[in-house]
Each structure stands twice: as C-alpha cells, then as structure tokens.
Amino acid sequence: MLNKYPLWKNLLVVAVLVLGLFYALPNLFGQDPAIAISGVRGAQVDETLQKQVEAALQKAGVAVKSMEKKEGRLLVRFGSTTDQQKSQHVIAKVLGEDYSYALTMAANVPAWLTAMGGEPMNLGLDLRGGIHVLIDVDMDAALRDKLEAYTGDIRTTLRKHKIRYLTVKAEKLGVNVKFKDAATRDKAQEVLAEEFRNLGVEAVDADGAFYVRMTMPPAEVRATKKFALQQNITTIRNRVNALGVAEPLVQQQGERRIVVELPGVQDPTQVKNILGATATLEYRLVDTEHDAFEAKETGKIPPGSRLYKVREDGRPILLKKRVIVTGNQITDAASGFDQRTGSPMVTVSLDSKGARRMRNVTTENVGKPMAVVFKETRVVGRDAQGKPIKRQVEEVISVANILEPFGRRFQTTGLDSPQEAHELALLLRAGALAAPIDIVEERTIGPSLGADNIRQGFISVVIGLLAVMAFMVAYYRVFGLFANAALVANLVLIVAILSLLQATLTLPGIAGIVLTVGMAVDANVLIYERIREELRVGSTPQAAIHAGYEKAFSTIMDANITTLIAAVVLFSIGSGPVKGFAVTLAIGIVTSMFTAIVGTRALVNLVYGGKRVKKLAI
Numbered sequence: 001m002l003n004k005y006p007l008w009k010n011l012l013v014v015a016v017l018v019l020g021l022f023y024a025l026p027n028l029f030g031q032d033p034a035i036a037i038s039g040v041r042g043a044q045v046d047e048t049l050q051k052q053v054e055a056a057l058q059k060a061g062v063a064v065k066s067m068e069k070k071e072g073r074l075l076v077r078f079g080s081t082t083d084q085q086k087s088q089h090v091i092a093k094v095l096g097e098d099y100s101y102a103l104t105m106a107a108n109v110p111a112w113l114t115a116m117g118g119e120p121m122n123l124g125l126d127l128r129g130g131i132h133v134l135i136d137v138d139m140d141a142a143l144r145d146k147l148e149a150y151t152g153d154i155r156t157t158l159r160k161h162k163i164r165y166l167t168v169k170a171e172k173l174g175v176n177v178k179f180k181d182a183a184t185r186d187k188a189q190e191v192l193a194e195e196f197r198n199l200g201v202e203a204v205d206a207d208g209a210f211y212v213r214m215t216m217p218p219a220e221v222r223a224t225k226k227f228a229l230q231q232n233i234t235t236i237r238n239r240v241n242a243l244g245v246a247e248p249l250v251q252q253q254g255e256r257r258i259v260v261e262l263p264g265v266q267d268p269t270q271v272k273n274i275l276g277a278t279a280t281l282e283y284r285l286v287d288t289e290h291d292a293f294e295a296k297e298t299g300k301i302p303p304g305s306r307l308y309k310v311r312e313d314g315r316p317i318l319l320k321k322r323v324i325v326t327g328n329q330i331t332d333a334a335s336g337f338d339q340r341t342g343s344p345m346v347t348v349s350l351d352s353k354g355a356r357r358m359r360n361v362t363t364e365n366v367g368k369p370m371a372v373v374f375k376e377t378r379v380v381g382r383d384a385q386g387k388p389i390k391r392q393v394e395e396v397i398s399v400a401n402i403l404e405p406f407g408r409r410f411q412t413t414g415l416d417s418p419q420e421a422h423e424l425a426l427l428l429r430a431g432a433l434a435a436p437i438d439i440v441e442e443r444t445i446g447p448s449l450g451a452d453n454i455r456q457g458f459i460s461v462v463i464g465l466l467a468v469m470a471f472m473v474a475y476y477r478v479f480g481l482f483a484n485a486a487l488v489a490n491l492v493l494i495v496a497i498l499s500l501l502q503a504t505l506t507l508p509g510i511a512g513i514v515l516t517v518g519m520a521v522d523a524n525v526l527i528y529e530r531i532r533e534e535l536r537v538g539s540t541p542q543a544a545i546h547a548g549y550e551k552a553f554s555t556i557m558d559a560n561i562t563t564l565i566a567a568v569v570l571f572s573i574g575s576g577p578v579k580g581f582a583v584t585l586a587i588g589i590v591t592s593m594f595t596a597i598v599g600t601r602a603l604v605n606l607v608y609g610g611k612r613v614k615k616l617a618i
Helices: 007-029 047-060 081-094 111-115 139-160 182-195 218-243 268-276 292-298 352-364 418-430 447-500 507-520 522-536 541-573 576-608
Strands: 031-039 066-070 073-077 099-107 130-137 167-171 174-179 200-206 209-215 249-253 257-263 280-286 305-309 316-326 330-337 344-350 369-382 388-401 409-412 437-445
Touching (some): 031 081, 047 066, 081 099, 130 218, 139 174, 139 182, 218 249, 292 316, 316 388, 344 418, 447 522
16 A cells, blocks of 8 residues: 555645635734724715824824724824823824724734735734623513504504594503493404404403403514514614724624623723613604693693603693604714704604604694604612612603604704714614613723733643644654644644634634644544554554554544534534634634644655555654
C-alpha cells in the first residue's frame, strides 16, 4: 500500500488552508477605539460637521488618530480608550439634535483586503465593553389592551346593528355585555358570534340580568402575547437604531423577555430612558354634550366618555372613549417649532389606515374640538418582592377645534419644551411599545475590562495550545508534529469561519475554542493508537497507517457527532453566552474533523507515502 492522495485531494487541503489564512488575516490588524457619528431624520454628515468636530477635539487636547466618512457616517479613530472616553463629552456638545453618536471599535483592515471580502470577526460585549440589558414584557397589560380594543369594537358592532346594550366591561380574559332582556341578548349573541369568530361567545344569566360572555380562547391569548413580544422587539430595535449604536443585538429570550446588547455604549441612564419609555399619543374627540366639572364633582362619568385633565392648567375635560388614531399608526414624526406661536411641536405622519380614519372623523366633525392625549407608563417604586410599581399617566396636552378635514400629515402642539418634543418624536418614530416593559437585569462592561478579557482569553488559548502540542510531540514524536500542524490549522479555520460568517466572539466563545484545542487531538490519538496496535501485531508500516486511519474513522465520527448534537442543543435552548460557546464548539468540531483526519493524512502521505518504510516515528 502506497498511502498516496490523489492530486485533487492535496489541492483541496491546500485550497482550504489558503482560504482559511486569507479570511483569518483581518483579525491580525487589531481595532481602534472610535466614535461613529450618524445623521438623524435625514441629516447628512458633511465636511462642515467634520471640521467642527476636528476643531472641538483639537481645542480640548484630544489626540485623534484619523477621521473618515464611511457609509454615511463620520468615523473618528483614537489611539486609546482613554481618548475615546474623553472625546465623547466634547463631541456631544458639538452635535445638535440632528446627529447622534456611538462608541465603537473600528477595524484596521487594509482597503485591499476589505475589497476582497476580508472582515474581522465581531467581538461580543464582554470583549468590547458596552451595556447588556434584559427586559421583561408585561403580558398582562398586553392582554388588557387587547380586551380594551375588543370592547370598543363590540360597542361599534352593536350600534351598527342597532342593538341596545346596558354595559360593556372587560373582565379577566373576556368581555361581559349586559342587556335588559333575553330577546335582545339572544339577537346580540347571534350578531357577535358572526362578527367575532375568533372569540368564544355564550349566553349567561346571572343575578336577574342577561349577559353575553365573550372569552379569548388559549390560541388567541398566545397570539396576543406573541404579537406583543414581536412588536416590542421591533420597537426596541428601532429605538436602538435611532440611538446610532453600532452592531446592536436585540433578540428574544424565552416567552416574554428580550435581550439587548449595545457595544460601546457606556451611559446606562440614557439607554434605560429610551428603551423603557412607553410614551405615545392618542387622538380623541371632546365630549361637548356634558359638563366635565360636574362629572368630576359627582363622579358620574357619561357612558362612552372618560374624564381626563389638561396638563397646562389641570382643568378636567371629558373625551370620547373611541380613539381616532394611536401611536401604532404613526409612520413618522419630527420635532420643530410652530411658526405661528413659536412653541415646540411635533409633525406627525400616519399610515394609510390611520390617515383614512383621521380624514373621515375630521370631515364629519368640522368645528368640533379634538384632544391629543399623552400616555406614559412610569415606574414610581418597587414592592416588597422588588417588582416595579407602575403608574400610567394620561394627560391632555392639546385641545383644538377641527378647522378643516385633514388626514396623513398634521401638527401636534402643547408640549412643554423642545427636549420633550424631540424625545416624543423619537419615540413616535420608533413606534409604540405593544406592552409596558421592565428592565430586570443590567450590566455595564467598561472597555478596559473588555481589553483585559481579550488578553486573558488569548493567554488561555496559547497556554492550552502549547501544553497539548508539547504532550503530542513527547508522546507521538513525528506523528505528534503532524497533529500539532493540524491543531494550528484548526485554530486558523475556526477564526476564518467566524470572520466569514461575521459571527460574534464572546468570552464563552473563547472557552469553546480552548475546549476545542483539547478535543481536536482526540481524533489523532485514536488514529495513532490504532497504528501502534497494528504495528504490534506485525503489520507493515504502510499497512498500519492505512488501517489506523480506516478503522478509527467510525469511532471518531461517533464521538464528534454526539458532541455536535450537544452543541446544537445548547445553541437552540441557550441564551447569549451559551450560544457563543455552542457556536465555537460546533465550528471547532467540524474543522477538527477535517484537519485531524484529512489534513494529517495528507502530511503522513507526504512524508511516508510511496516509500519503503521500515519503522515509523510514533
């Protein structure tokens, strides 16, 4: 037996190694601490802004490594994280409301390498620094809002069919509709069952009254919760993008939680204010038929109306319960100043459905007042169990007569300050949260700690690699050198694949690499021990090599497939850090199979193949 590879197999091994080296190469150039400046609401990053930033940093004595305009952003590089931290306060003073900035890390990859697709792998929060936030979504509030929407639709349906009802109340997971007699109730049951096929509809007699009980089935409850979670993820992602954070991570964890990771961000207060804000607007018609002061004094609120107070002077006001449009139907919002009064205002744009509804309502109610309700959920404290105590604030910020019909675009005034107008425009533009959220976990990792983690992780990989390599050479001699070459190639391929996939390397991911370093030589140990057994029973060196690789293959496959299954399960059910570990472990298993079996066989064939060998250095 000659133990010779065909030419195509040798070329395959060489091609894989060359590609691996190419895609791993960008990671050798390192990264610079940087600040990325982006435009908000269509503002352009131009030469004027660049000169302003440059002059401000020079005046503050902050050393700048370089400045470049890239992908519509101004990227300012620094020689150290200290300069980066110092410069953010200077830049914040230069930038107005039309710009945002984010601390980030910028790769030093040469242009020719980037042009050919070479990019370094992304570094996780624990290696780069930033803020990690775990958010819990209030599913009970999502269900209450859904039931509130159903109550409005039920009232509209009954009025449309001219069916008189006494009360419509949302209770637990259903809505109770009360009628004065059984005949009216039975007619309403038939209509409601036809209109609301996704709800359970049944007739109930209790305490001498006649009810239609409408309940949300489990499937509808699950769908409502799922929608609330997905809507919140989308909204939070939009808010994070509005902050200008580079490479943010926003993903679902479990059935009601969201993980947010913001690399480079070091101001947790700003993040919590933006992510946790639930401010939105509602447009409602004013109830002009009843006296708001009388309703407040007597406590008797007219059916179909709700009592509010005006923020400006605290006076009571009655508004129709029926909402014209909400923040969910707002597609764009921009802050500015009213040209007539000079007061802060927000220009609002609606989607097609909201615009159509606004146009219909304003056409039918020209000359009548319409109010803008500002809704915000605030955390006012925590209970004995540490859970947040929330209070929803609803205030009327503007009341104005409808002078003429309008639809898609209009202005909202009555705001206290330009800052409030700016923040409200940001929240409306990003979208309204479908349910209130609570930040249950928050971690801030400084850039210096991230650098320490990188250094310690690198040292652990090197120590593990050197220890394994020393053992393999001492125990298997020349064949140990083959295994060591495969081990180095395996590390190169892992880094190359992480870079090619633009995966994120975390500290647990480095742990996965260290584990892979130890496991990668398992295959070689199995092969080499099989070769030694074949030599002991009298096989020739060439036959022993062939039998060693042939007979150990099934055992190697079994061992690696079971580990790969474990990695897949970890990735499927694990959270962020566990996923990072699982990714590098899975990639390491696949690459080690190639290098340990195909790679070492190519080296063995190169040294011993096609020759008459009397003894193997194993």
